[in-house]
Amino acid sequence: MKHLKATTFLIAAALAAPLAAQEAGGRLDIVVQPEPPSLMLGLVQNGPTQLVAGDIYEGLLQYNTDLDPQPLLAESWEISEDGLTYTFHLRDGVTWHDGEPFTADDVVFSADVFLRETHARLRSSLAYVESITAPDPLTVVFQLKEPFGPFISVFETGTMPMVPKHIYEGTDFATNEMNATPIGTGPFKFEAWEKGSFIHLVKNEDYYVDGLPYLDEVYYRVIPDAASRAVAFETGEVDVLPGGSVENWDVPRLTEMEGVCSTGSGWEFFAPHAWMWLNNREGPTSDVRFRQAVMYAMDRNFQRDVVWNGFGTVATGPVSSKTNFYSDDVTIYDYNPDKAKELLEEMGYDGEAVRLLPLPYGETWQRWAEAIRQNLTEVGINVEIDSTDVAGWNEKTSQWDYDMAFTYLYQYGDPALGVSRNYTSDQISKGSPWNNVEGYENPELDEKWFSAATMISPEDRQTAYNEIQKEIVDDVPVAWLLELEFPTIYRCDIKDLVTTGIGVNDGPRNAWIEK
C-alpha cells in the first residue's frame, strides 16, 4: 500500500554539480512507434508525441517511480491546510528555446487559456480550479473551488506542458505555424523532422540545470515494422527500444544479447491496466454470476507467462498496484474452472453465444483473445471472436455493440484521474471508448468515488478507496486481466535512462553514455 505524500514540499533543487562519473557527449537513437502526428504537446498527447515532446516541453513537476512529486520548472510548492490553495515557486533564470524568459505568466497562459481549450483530460481536473494567478513573475497560485485529492498529480509534462505565451497568445492554437517547430523549456531543442524517417533533437546549451543534459543529440527513428525494429536494435542502428516497440517474444532474444539491459520501470505514472469490457446491459454478461464465472475461468498466470512472456502482474481489481491508493484486500479470482462451472450452472447459462472483440494491436492481443476464448470454452461458455480493425474497435466499443471487448487504459497515478472514469454512472455516454463503456451502475459507489476524490487527507482517501475496491471487485463490472508491463530495452552503457514515473518520455534529460 502506498501513501501519497501531499504535505508541503520544499525540496532544494537536488542538482549538485554532475558527478565525475557522468560523462557528457554522445548521441542516442531511440525508436518511436508509430510516427507522432505532431510534436506540439499542448495540442496532441498520444503516446509517441509524449515520448518525443517530453524532451522539448516540461511541466511544473516531475514524478519519481513511487509517484512522489519532484521539482522541475517549479523548485518548490506549498499546499494550504484546507487543500484549496496550491502555490508554486518557479525556478529563476529559465528561458524558452528561442531565448525569451519563462515566467509565471506563461504558466497562467498554459493552464488557464491554452490547455483548457486543447487538453480534454486536464480540462476535467481544471474544473475544480477557481482561479490561476501570478502574484509575481516567479510565483503561481492555483485556487480550487473544492478540495481535489489528486490535484498534485496533474503537473506532469504530458498532463500540463508549459507552452510559450509569447508565441501562442491571441493566435489560433491548432494552426499556429510554430507548431511545426516546437519551442519549449526542455533539455533538448527541436532541430529537424524527416517525415517517415527520423526526428532530430539537439542539446539545449542554455538548459537551466548546469551540466544537463549530458547527451549532444537524440534521434527518434521511425521504423514501421516490429520485426525491422528488432533487427535495427540488433545491428546497433538504434540504442533504445521503448516499451511496446517490439513483439513480446522478441524481448528475450534481444535482452539475452551481450551488453543489453532492460527494465520494466518507467511506466508507473501511466500504469497501463488491461481488462475486458463486459457489457452489463444485456446478454449473459449482464448477470453478475456470469461475470464472476469469466474471472474464475481465466488462467491469468498463463496469460502473463505465455502471451506476455512473463511481463506484467495479474490485476486484482480496478486500481493498479503501481497507482496510489491501491488495495489488495479484495476477493481474489484465482484460476478455478470448477467454480466457474458452478456459477454458470447456478445462473442457468444456456450456451448463448457471446462475442469477444480483441484489441487490433498486433499478434500478442490476437493470441491473448484466443487463449481466453479457449479458457472460457473449457467451462462451457460459447465464445466467438469478432474480427475488426482499430476504427471498427473504436466504433463497436463506443457504441456498446459488443459482449466482451479487450482494452487497456492509463491510470495517471491516481484513481480519481484514471480509474473512476470507467465505473461511475455519470461517465456512461455513448461515443467514447474511454469512459464507463460497460454500463455499470451503482449509485452507492458513485457517491463513494466522488467523495474519495474530494477528500484532503491521503489517509482518508486510502480508507475510502479500500472500501470501493473491496465492493467493486465482487461486482466484476469488467474482467480485469493484467497490469501490463512494457519493458524498455537499451544498451547497458546508457545510464540513468529511466529514472522517473514516465520513463523514456523524459529519460534523455538525465541519461548519459559510459565510454
Add this chain to the structure above:
Amino acid sequence: MWKRFRSNIGAVIGVVLLVLVIAIAIFAPLIFANSPWQMVQRPFLAPFAMDGLPLGTDTLGRDVAAQLAYGARVSLLVGLVSTLVALLIGVPLGALAGFYGGYVDEGAMRFTEFFQTIPNFALAIVLVAIFEPTLASITLAIAIVSWPPVARLVRAEVMSVRKREFVDAATLAGLSKPRILVRQVLPNTVSPIIVMASLMVATAILLESSLSFLGLGDPNAMSWGYMIGAARTVIRSSWWLSFFPGVAIIITVLALNLIGEGLNDALNPHLSRKGKA
C-alpha cells in the same frame, strides 16, 4: 478417358496426395481429440521434442499437427465451395453471352470486364474487410473475384459449339433455344470447365491462405494461412510454425494442379496425343 488419365503419373500422384489431404480433413476429429485451439503443452516445443506432439507446439502451446489437420478442413471447404459459387455465377453468364450474342453478349462481357480490371487479391481484401471476416464472407469474396475467367471461357466454348451442325439439326427439329443451350451446347463445354475448376480450387486455397496471413481470416476457424501469419513474427526462432503449414499448402495446391493437368490431357485428345504418343 480414365485410361489416359491413369497413364499420366503426375496426375495419379496428384490424386493420391489429394485423397490423403481429404482423408486427414475428414478424420481430423478422430485423429486429434482435442480442439486445435487447446493449449496442450509448453509453447514453442520443437517437432519431436515430446511424444505425441510430432510437429511441436505454437506460440500458445497448441498442437501444430492438430492445427494442420483442422486447417485442411477450412482450406478444402473454402476452395471447393468458392469454386462452386464461382461456377454458378460464371457458367450461366458466359453461356448466355456466348449463345445469344448481340446486346446480351455486350452487356455480359462489359460486366465481366468490370470485375477483371480490378486486381483479384485487392478486391478480395476489400470485400472481406467490408463484410467482416467469416468463413462465409471469405468464400463469397473468393468466388466473386474468380468467376470472370469462367464466364469468358464458357462464352468462347459456347460460341464455337453453337455453330456446329448438330445445333442446326436441333434447331430444325424444333427444340427451343434455351433447351438447345442446356441440353445440346453446354454438355459439350464441360471438359474445359472441369479442368479450369480443378485449378480454381487450388487458386482459392491460396487466396484464402493469403487473406488469413494478412489477418483477414475467420478468427474462429483454424486455417493454414492463419498459422503462417501468426508464426511469421517468430520465424527466426521457431521455423516449424510456418514451415509445416507452408508445406501443406504447397502439397495441396500441387496435387490440384497435377490433377488439373491430367484432366486436361485426358479430356482433350488433341493435346494429349502430342505429348504422350
